Structures are given as structure tokens and as C-alpha cells.
Amino acid sequence: MASLRYNLDLLYELTKKELRVRYQSSMLGYxxxxxxxxxxxxxxxxAFKIVLKVNxxxxxxxxxxxxxxxxxxxxxxxxxxxxxxxxxxxxxxxIRKVAFRRELLPLATVLNDLFxxxxxxxxxxxxxxxxxxxxxxxxxxxxxxxxxxxxxxxYGLALVVSSVNLFFRDxxxxxxxxxQMLFYLTPILYDLDKVSRERPAIxxxxxxxxxxxxxxAYRQLLLDxxxxxxxxxxxxxxxxxxxxxGWLIHARLRWKFAEIV
Amino acid sequence: xxxxxxxxxxxxxxxxLYHSITGGIKNFxxxxxxxxxxxxxxxxxxxxxxxxxxxxxxxxxxxxRNGAGKSTALGLVARVIRADRGRVTVDxxxxxxxxxxxxxHPDLTGRDNILLxxxxxxxxxxxxxxxxxxxxxxxxxxxxxxxxxxTYSNGMLARLGFSIVAGLDPEVLLIDEIxxxxxxxxxxxxxxxxxxxxxxxxxxxxxxxxxxxxRSMCDRAACLEKGRIVDLGEADATTRRYESRLHxxxxxxxxxxxxxxxxxxxxxxxx
Numbered sequence: 001m002a003s004l005r006y007n008l009d010l011l012y013e014l015t016k017k018e019l020r021v022r023y024q025s026s027m028l029g030y031x032x033x034x035x036x037x038x039x040x041x042x043x044x045x046x047a048f049k050i051v052l053k054v055n056x057x058x059x060x061x062x063x064x065x066x067x068x069x070x071x072x073x074x075x076x077x078x079x080x081x082x083x084x085x086x087x088x089x090x091x092x093x094x095i096r097k098v099a100f101r102r103e104l105l106p107l108a109t110v111l112n113d114l115f116x117x118x119x120x121x122x123x124x125x126x127x128x129x130x131x132x133x134x135x136x137x138x139x140x141x142x143x144x145x146x147x148x149x150x151x152x153x154x155y156g157l158a159l160v161v162s163s164v165n166l167f168f169r170d171x172x173x174x175x176x177x178x179x180q181m182l183f184y185l186t187p188i189l190y191d192l193d194k195v196s197r198e199r200p201a202i203x204x205x206x207x208x209x210x211x212x213x214x215x216x217a218y219r220q221l222l223l224d225x226x227x228x229x230x231x232x233x234x235x236x237x238x239x240x241x242x243x244x245x246g247w248l249i250h251a252r253l254r255w256k257f258a259e260i261v
Numbered sequence: 262x263x264x265x266x267x268x269x270x271x272x273x274x275x276x277x278l279y280h281s282i283t284g285g286i287k288n289f290x291x292x293x294x295x296x297x298x299x300x301x302x303x304x305x306x307x308x309x310x311x312x313x314x315x316x317x318x319x320x321x322x323x324x325x326r327n328g329a330g331k332s333t334a335l336g337l338v339a340r341v342i343r344a345d346r347g348r349v350t351v352d353x354x355x356x357x358x359x360x361x362x363x364x365x366h367p368d369l370t371g372r373d374n375i376l377l378x379x380x381x382x383x384x385x386x387x388x389x390x391x392x393x394x395x396x397x398x399x400x401x402x403x404x405x406x407x408x409x410x411x412t413y414s415n416g417m418l419a420r421l422g423f424s425i426v427a428g429l430d431p432e433v434l435l436i437d438e439i440x441x442x443x444x445x446x447x448x449x450x451x452x453x454x455x456x457x458x459x460x461x462x463x464x465x466x467x468x469x470x471x472x473x474x475x476r477s478m479c480d481r482a483a484c485l486e487k488g489r490i491v492d493l494g495e496a497d498a499t500t501r502r503y504e505s506r507l508h509x510x511x512x513x514x515x516x517x518x519x520x521x522x523x524x525x526x527x528x529x530x531x532x
Contacts (some may be wrong), residue, residue: 009386013377021368093363097437099340099355100381168286258341259276 007101014108033116034123037071037133044189056190058197062221065127068242069219070188072124074147076117077154077211078179082109082156085165085172092261102254103247106158114151136225142232146221149235150214157241159250166260167253185209210238216251263352266433266464267315267338272335272347278303306455307333309488311347318462322469322479324503329485335435337468350440353432353464356382360437362418367411371402371421374410378425392428393531398422399454402449420447427454434465452478474499 023029045064048054059066084106088095091105121143125135136142167170186209188197196203206212217231308330315321325330332482336342337349339357354472365374366379375396379389397406400420413421426434429518455478458465470476475496482499484492492499 006380006383006385010380013380013386017366017369017373017377020373021366091364094361094381095362096341097357097359097435098381100383125501134309166287170286174286246502255343 007104007218010100011096011104011108011111013103015115018108018112022112030119034120037075037120038070041067041071048189056194057079058221059191060196061133062131065124065131065186065223066191066219067069068127069124069222070215072120073150073215073218074183074186074188074211075120076113077150078152079116080113080158081161081175081179083113084109084162087162088257088261089169090154094111095261098249102257103159105160107155110151110155110158114147114155117147121222122172128223134225135205136221138221138225138227142221142227145227145232146214146218146235149239151231152236152239152243153210156239156244157208159243159246163250163253163257166257174205182211184211186211187216191219197207206233207234210235210242212237263319265314265350266317266319266320266352267466268338268350268404269311269313269334270348270350272308272311272337272344273306274305274308274330274344274348281440288472306488308337308344311482311485311488311490313490313493315464317353317464317468318480319461320459320465320467320479322467322475322482322500323470323485324469324475324482325485326392326498328489331485332437334485335466335468335518339435351433354383355433355435356426356429356431357425357435358437359422361415361422362410363422365410365421368409371406371411371413372397372402374421375425381431382425382429384429396424396428399427399450399486414421416444416447423451423454427451430461431463434463436465436467436469438469438471463515472504473504476500483501 022033041064044067048056049063057063057066067128087109088102094100095102128135156178161171163174185206187206192203192206192212195206213231213234217228219233220226220228277467292467310322311320311330311334323334333342333355337344338351339355340351359378364378366377369377372393375393376386376389379392379396380386384392399421400406402417405417410418410421411416453464459478465478467475467478479496482492483490484499484503490495
């Protein structure tokens with residue numbers, strides 16, 4: 001019991017540190033964290049709507065809003081995986097000397113990015129209102145459910161990349177490439193329903209991507225107020241599997257961290 | 262609590278030399294069988310059959326040249342690494358004294374870093390809060406305590422680091438090389454605080470190349486050579502025997518002028 005209390009305190013302090021560091025150095029911290037996904041949305045909007053004039057979705061919402069509803073949760077996922085790759089290397093001197101629960105470091109990273117996602121939700125809903133939509137009551141249970149699924153998935157993968165990176169220091173380069181590939185294989189620029197109408201054969205492959213059901217479910221929930229139980233179940237299964245695998249790998253390698261970092 | 266604070270029983274520890282894989286994923290995968298063979302064969306024995314005991318309240322010095330296994334022994338006590346064979350028993354909460362500025366985040370203030378570091382060292386937030394005032398007082402950093410740590414000088418970093426440990430009331434204190442930074446009066450204050458730890462019955466393990474410090478602080482000393490304990494006894498005698506061994510060697514290794522004892526020499530501690 002005492003050790004649970006202690007580990008919660010440690011997690012709290014580590015997460016607070018991450019948040020402080022992000023916000024203290026610039027007053028505009030909050031806006032910076034919104035800027036990246038908004039800028040990406042703008043670029044995609046220019047490329048696909050102004051330059052190419054293609055239709056990537058049947059959604060009744062403006063393409064910019066459609067993009068943002070997927071880009072913000074993606075940002076959480078991708079930032080967390082990115083920063084947890086190096087989290088142990090950055091804390092090398094602590095790892096070498098102090099015996100604290102190592103898995104709290106990547107968890108604090110993931111929670112920090114979760115916080116940024118949470119504060120970006122009002123922006124999505126505000127845009128929805130300005131486009132004439134109304135946020136649904138389903139958000140009240142739907143969002144926590146999807147966030148839980150994403151937390152499991154992100155943390156599970158964060159445990160893998162953070163610990164494996166100590167053994168293969170160039171993993172970071174690989175992760176950047178993989179994240180970029182994964183982005184285009186995830187229904188953020190397009191939606192799963194349109195694909196399943198036009199190219200039904202590739203839908204099962206798309207659903208092999210553990211992030212895919214999550215992002216599609218977020219968008220349907222945020223914009224249309226639809227809680228897609230089927231997508232949620234798939235997402236939480238992926239999340240549980242990722243956490244189990246991540247935990248196992250991390251537990252196997254944990255004792256080597258101080259030797260190798 | 263038992264009378265013995267730390268006990269090593271026939272401890273072996275070897276490291277895999279990982280350069281074969283830290284060379285990168287590409288190298289590793291393209292030469293997979295060779296890389297695995299190399300990894301298995303490439304082991305470095307850091308500790309071999311090491312046994313010793315430290316009684317509660319005792320201060321043990323650990324001396325020896327670079328790469329002799331001193332820090333490995335300390336890592337085993339801190340429970341950051343695991344022995345391959347043998348048993349390591351530690352009774353009591355272990356606090357390490359971190360090297361200069363380690364564990365501090367440069368953008369956080371001194372005060373925030375105390376909170377973070379205190380919790381990392383094993384206290385709850387409430388406990389650190391209670392000790393915060395005393396830690397700040399001890400550091401004598403004044404209003405700098407609310408400035409980001411990146412604005413600190415090395416001396417101020419050392420002050421902050423030591424003040425945290427001083428405020429922790431550890432049961433087993435691990436010191437890897439006393440930091441000879443900070444002004445003379447603060448150094449004296451640190452030494453004073455260490456003696457008070459000793460008087461309070463704190464068990465200490467001090468790894469150092471500063472033999473004078475080992476003599477003045479420690480009850481006993483263990484001398485490590487190539488992963489084995491070659492000498493273990495009363496601190497004064499052990500350090501002198503170590504010194505004369507070093508002298509004998511450097512006399513042979515002319516034309517370099519006979520070096521003094523390894524005093525104050527920094528030991529590049531990165532593996």
C-alpha cells in the first residue's frame with residue numbers, strides 16, 4: 001500500500017515535470033501544442049482540396065474539421081511514441097544510480113501528451129459548433145472509453161520502444177519512418193466507411209493497423225456523436241495486447257538498463 | 262533490523278559488451294548469427310567471487326583503479342543491477358548521492374528539483390514537503406532556489422545535490438566519489454553533515470580515489486583489483502598498502518615521474 005502511494009507520487013512528480021518544462025519555457029505552450037496539428041490540417045487541406053481537388057471522405061463536415069478530429073488524437077499517439085524512444089537515454093544518470101520503477105518514465109511521457117490531447121478537445125468541439133454541429137451526450141462515456149483504449153495501446157508500445165532503444169540506439173530513426181508510414185495507413189486523411197464501400201477488399205488489412213479503429217472511432221464520436229462499439233472493442237483488444245507485450249519485453253530487459261544506458 | 266546492513270556472498274557480475282549491437286540495428290540484423298555469437302562470447306567480468314559485510318552504522322571505503330569493479334559493487338547495493346551469481350542483501354532504504362547535477366532538470370527551479378529528486382530517492386511528496394525548508398536552508402542558495410537550475414554554477418549544483426541527500430535521512434548512503442566542488446566552507450559543512458550521519462548510525466559506502474578522504478571518513482576499506490577484493494581491512498592500513506602498490510608500479514613505469522597517490526584524479530565513469 002505504502003509503495004503504491006509512493007509510486008503514484010513519483011508518477012505525479014514526473015508528469016508535472018514534463019508539463020512544467022513544456023509550459024515554463026514559453027507562455028504560449030498551449031498554443032504551440034495546438035499549432036502542429038492545425039498546421040498539418042492546413043497543409044493537407046491545401047494539398048487535397050485546393051490543389052488536387054479530390055474527395056477523401058463522404059463526411060458531411062468540412063474537410064478541415066474532418067482532419068482535425070483525427071489529427072489531434074494521432075498527435076498524442078505519435079508524440080508519445082517519439083518521446084518515449086529516448087526517455088531512458090535522457091535519464092541515464094538516474095537509471096544508473098537510483099532504483100525507482102523505470103516504467104513510470106515512459107508512462108509520464110504518455111500522460112503528458114494525453115494532457116495535451118485533453119486540452120485540445122474543446123478546440124475540436126468549438127470548430128464543430130462553428131460548422132453548425134452539436135456535440136453529442138455520447139461523448140461523456142465514449143471519450144473516456146476511447147481514451148482508455150488509446151492509453152493502453154500507446155503505453156504498451158512506449159514500453160517496447162523505450163526499452164529496446166537502449167539496445168539499438170538507432171531505433172529512433174526507424175520509429176520516425178514507421179510513424180510516417182503508419183499515419184498514411186490510418187484513416188485520418190480518409191475514412192474507413194468510404195474505403196469499405198469503394199475498396200472493400202483492403203479494409204481487413206487496414207484494420208490490422210492497431211491505430212486505425214481508434215482514429216476512426218474518435219472521429220465518428222466527436223463529429224457525428226456515434227459511439228462505434230465494434231471499433232471500440234477492436235481498439236481495446238489491440239490496446240490490451242500491446243500493453244501485455246510491452247510489459248513482458250520491458251520486464252525482461254529492465255535489469256539490463258543500468259548496465260547499458 | 263539486523264546488525265548487518267549490507268552483505269555480499271560470493272557475488273559474480275559480468276557485463277555483455279554490447280558494442281556489437283549498439284552499432285545499430287542494420288549491422289545486427291545483417292550479421293545476425295555472428296552478432297549473437299559475439300554477444301555471448303564478449304563478456305567482461307566486473308566482479309568475481311566478492312564477499313564482504315558492512316555493519317549497521319559502519320562506513321566502508323571502496324578503492325581501486327578505474328574499471329576494478331567499484332561502481333558495479335555500488336550498483337548492486339543500490340539494486341539497479343542484478344548479480345549473476347551469489348547473494349546481495351541490503352537492509353534499509355538506500356540513497357545514492359548523485360554526481361553533479363544528475364537528475365536535475367535544467368528548466369525547473371531548485372525548489373521543483375528538490376521535490377522531484379526527493380521523490381525519486383524514495384520519499385513521498387508529503388515527506389519531501391516537510392523537509393523542504395530544511396533542505397533549502399542547508400543549501401544556503403537563498404533566492405536562487407526559485408531560479409531555474411540552468412542558471413546555477415557548478416558549486417551551486419553541488420550544494421543543491423548534497424542538501425537533498427543531507428535532508429533525506431537515509432539508512433544506507435552510497436557515495437560515488439565525493440565532489441570537491443563548492444567553496445571551502447560548504448565542503449566543511451558537508452563533511453560535518455557526513456560525520457553527523459555517521460553518529461546517527463547511517464551506513465555508508467564511499468567509492469573514492471581520494472585516499473585521504475577514505476582515511477578520514479571510513480572505518481574499513483576494501484581494495485578491488487580486476488573484480489576481486491585483494492585487500493579488506495582497517496581503512497588506514499588498507500589505503501597505505503594500496504598506495505605503496507601504486508608507487509611500486511609507477512616506479513617501474515618510468516620515464517614518467519613517480520606519480521603521487523591517485524588523489525583528486527577524476528575517474529571517467531562512463532561505461
